[in-house]
Amino acid sequence: MTDYLQTPLQYLKGVGPKRAADLQRIGLSTIEDLLYRFPLRYEDRGRLQPIEGLKAGQEVAISGRIQSTHLRGTRRPGFKIFEALVGDSSGSIRAVWMNQSFLQDVLRRDAHVVLFGTVEARTGLQLMNPDYEVIDGGDAEGDPTDSAEDAATIHTGRIVPVYEKAGAMTPKMQRRLVYEVLSKLPADLHDPFPEDVRSRLNLPPRRTALTDAHFPPAGTSIDALNRFRTPAQMRLIVEEFFLFQLGLLMRRRAAVRESKPNVVTVDDRIREAARRILPFRLTDGQRSALKEIVEDMQKPTPMNRLLQGDVGAGKTIVALLAALVAMENGLQVAFMAPTEILAEQHYLSLRRLLEKSRFHVELITGTTSGLKRRDLLARLAAGDIHLVVGTHALVQGTVHFKSLGLAIIDEQHRFGVLQRATLRAKGMMPDVLVMTATPIPRTLALTVYGDLDVSVIRDMPPGRRPVMTTLKTESRREDVYKIVRQELERGKQAYVVYPLIEESEKVDLKAATEMADHLAQEVFPAYRVALLHGRMKQDAKDRVMRAFAANEIQMLVSTTVIEVGIDVPNASVMVVEHAERFGLSQLHQLRGRVGRDSYQSQCVLLYQYPISKDGKARLTALAETCDGFEIADRDLEIRGPGDFFGTRQAGLPLLRTGDLVRDHSLMVTAREEAIRFLENHALSEPFMASLKQAWPTRFGLMDIG
Numbered sequence: 001m002t003d004y005l006q007t008p009l010q011y012l013k014g015v016g017p018k019r020a021a022d023l024q025r026i027g028l029s030t031i032e033d034l035l036y037r038f039p040l041r042y043e044d045r046g047r048l049q050p051i052e053g054l055k056a057g058q059e060v061a062i063s064g065r066i067q068s069t070h071l072r073g074t075r076r077p078g079f080k081i082f083e084a085l086v087g088d089s090s091g092s093i094r095a096v097w098m099n100q101s102f103l104q105d106v107l108r109r110d111a112h113v114v115l116f117g118t119v120e121a122r123t124g125l126q127l128m129n130p131d132y133e134v135i136d137g138g139d140a141e142g143d144p145t146d147s148a149e150d151a152a153t154i155h156t157g158r159i160v161p162v163y164e165k166a167g168a169m170t171p172k173m174q175r176r177l178v179y180e181v182l183s184k185l186p187a188d189l190h191d192p193f194p195e196d197v198r199s200r201l202n203l204p205p206r207r208t209a210l211t212d213a214h215f216p217p218a219g220t221s222i223d224a225l226n227r228f229r230t231p232a233q234m235r236l237i238v239e240e241f242f243l244f245q246l247g248l249l250m251r252r253r254a255a256v257r258e259s260k261p262n263v264v265t266v267d268d269r270i271r272e273a274a275r276r277i278l279p280f281r282l283t284d285g286q287r288s289a290l291k292e293i294v295e296d297m298q299k300p301t302p303m304n305r306l307l308q309g310d311v312g313a314g315k316t317i318v319a320l321l322a323a324l325v326a327m328e329n330g331l332q333v334a335f336m337a338p339t340e341i342l343a344e345q346h347y348l349s350l351r352r353l354l355e356k357s358r359f360h361v362e363l364i365t366g367t368t369s370g371l372k373r374r375d376l377l378a379r380l381a382a383g384d385i386h387l388v389v390g391t392h393a394l395v396q397g398t399v400h401f402k403s404l405g406l407a408i409i410d411e412q413h414r415f416g417v418l419q420r421a422t423l424r425a426k427g428m429m430p431d432v433l434v435m436t437a438t439p440i441p442r443t444l445a446l447t448v449y450g451d452l453d454v455s456v457i458r459d460m461p462p463g464r465r466p467v468m469t470t471l472k473t474e475s476r477r478e479d480v481y482k483i484v485r486q487e488l489e490r491g492k493q494a495y496v497v498y499p500l501i502e503e504s505e506k507v508d509l510k511a512a513t514e515m516a517d518h519l520a521q522e523v524f525p526a527y528r529v530a531l532l533h534g535r536m537k538q539d540a541k542d543r544v545m546r547a548f549a550a551n552e553i554q555m556l557v558s559t560t561v562i563e564v565g566i567d568v569p570n571a572s573v574m575v576v577e578h579a580e581r582f583g584l585s586q587l588h589q590l591r592g593r594v595g596r597d598s599y600q601s602q603c604v605l606l607y608q609y610p611i612s613k614d615g616k617a618r619l620t621a622l623a624e625t626c627d628g629f630e631i632a633d634r635d636l637e638i639r640g641p642g643d644f645f646g647t648r649q650a651g652l653p654l655l656r657t658g659d660l661v662r663d664h665s666l667m668v669t670a671r672e673e674a675i676r677f678l679e680n681h682a683l684s685e686p687f688m689a690s691l692k693q694a695w696p697t698r699f700g701l702m703d704i705g
């Protein structure tokens with residue numbers, strides 16, 4: 001069966017290879033893509049207003065012919081104003097565009113145009129920078145296939161969709177294309193959205209939804225359309241979300257059917273062993289997270305759990321106690337960090353905590369020498385090493401375990417890099433615990449966590465004080481140094497952080513290097529200042545880090561390499577240079593390097609002009625709160641989900657009609673429906689097969705499994 005919706009766009013009349021390539025560039029290759037893409041907005045051209053009688057302040061759509069045009073200069077060199085006098089049978093009005101000289105080739109005399117904008121009173125009424133569309137004549141991008149009849153039925157006289165421009169494919173050309181494609185939709189178009197779900201939610205069938213979402217019937221609320229809340233639009237959004245959630249649930253189901261080779265048990269002896277290594281009382285949040293984790297470990301299916309907690313919340317000790325349970329059950333544990341420095345830090349603190357136990361802890365990194373490495377690998381395979389710390393290379397390389405029971409993955413904020421699939425592919429089926437310091441905003445949680453169990457530590461170890469955060473402009477630099485000096489005099493340590501942006505890496509690195517020299521020689525000659533950056537060799541980095549941790553260095557000037565989890569509680573002040581260049585969540589992560597004990601720490605955000613409105617909003621948000629969840633919500637508001645942490649990396653789906661923030665409540669509905677659907681239906685083989693096939697291509701995510 002050839003599916004009409006899968007027809008490549010280049011085969012359509014009036015498209016051809018060049019225009020198809022333009023559409024492809026914005027992600028549209030098939031009819032399905034074209035139809036499952038909402039317009040940017042809708043314009044009501046059903047009641048085009050007569051020009052006579054327009055009033056200042058009205059938002060209007062008018063239709064008329066261009067009677068004359070005029071391009072004039074202004075006092076500002078190069079700045080031109082284009083004017084057109086547009087008339088219909090009732091009268092005429094002036095339209096004015098600033099600095100768009102090219103319009104003289106687009107809006108020609110006698111052309112029939114539709115203008116959309118707000119009426120202003122100047123010397124007479126006028127439309128300032130209105131949106132325009134050439135219905136016929138004068139359009140330099142010419143579209144001779146559009147007849148006068150098209151103009152009357154497709155482009156005016158109704159509510160029309162306005163699409164994103166795609167190269168030479170104007171919004172108008174796309175409108176006609178969509179119109180034609182819709183007019184040929186097969187009457188018996190297959191509908192992947194289950195009938196009973198659809199009718200319970202009172203949503204229209206697919207064919208109606210597609211048609212009405214692009215060419216809304218007369219009387220549809222323009223306001224509802226532009227909020228994407230008509231039944232037709234919601235039907236397409238919910239369809240997308242429903243299939244997505246169904247896939248997540250199936251993936252989870254597949255995981256639940258697996259059974260792991262080793263199930264742990266917990267008894268009083270193990271509880272006592274845990275008590276012995278614990279250096280402090282767990283917070284309530286830590287205790288309940290640990291309980292959930294250990295319950296999972298006692299189940300016959302592999303654990304797949306995310307441990308979420310803000311920087312400094314104390315995730316490491318929770319992971320270690322879980323590790324202890326595994327080791328007491330005769331199983332091995334792999335502890336993986338995103339970088340070698342972090343792996344080493346974890347190694348040092350885990351070894352210290354396990355000092356009094358009988359378990360052997362070792363570190364394997366890229367810099368472990370050949371001989372030592374071979375020895376360690378042999379001991380690992382023999383089961384003589386109980387806990388091994390390393391980077392992700394641990395499970396990706398040629399490492400064999402005797403019996404790996406638990407894999408702990410400290411991803412910090414780099415969520416989702418390593419997935420269960422990697423382990424399974426290596427024939428291992430351990431419990432998996434992923435730790436992340438990225439507070440996922442509520443609105444994204446259902447999507448990102450759809451197939452994971454989650455434990456959240458919301459409280460902080462006792463005695464912590466929120467980091468005092470202040471904004472300062474470059475002109476206050478001396479004040480900032482005063483703050484830093486005060487801390488150093490008290491025996492504390494300081495971070496100075498530089499942004500490092502890939503495009504200007506060399507320049508930034510030079511700035512950081514010069515600043516380190518300047519601080520060392522001129523500003524703080526009595527203290528030891530060192531530089532740390534990503535281009536340094538691993539062992540050089542490690543030396544600096546160790547010296548800083550031992551307080552042999554008092555001030556660390558670094559590029560953002562420190563954001564991934566350094567723990568030096570004696571550091572009490574952080575200065576962030578060019579704070580305006582960092583993202584909100586990134587700044588929050590950075591700030592988490594100070595305030596790691598009960599001492600009052602400070603963070604100074606130095607910024608320079610020009611700073612964007614968003615940039616200022618980010619810095620202000622950071623100064624106002626230390627709550628990672630609140631910061632994540634604000635970050636999402638400011639940036640939108642796509643940018644939140646890089647769609648692919650975060651495991652966010654590629655969505656066509658839905659928007660994770662705007663349509664959050666529909667995602668909740670879709671999830672409930674998907675759960676109910678799976679409970680009540682034995683999925684037919686063809687349905688499963690089509691979902692399995694569609695899932696990765698449609699959402700750009702990994703297999704359902």
Ligand code: ADP
Pocket residue numbers: 280281282283286309310311312313314315316317437461462567569596
């Ligand atoms: P993160 O969640 O960012 O990985 P860590 O596990 O590194 O946080 O813990 C941060 C610091 O807090 C460490 O120095 C750790 O020893 C300390 N800590 C953790 N839990 C507690 C607790 N319950 N009481 C006191 N200090 C704690």
Ligand code: MG
Pocket residue numbers: 315316410565
């Ligand atoms: Mg940590």
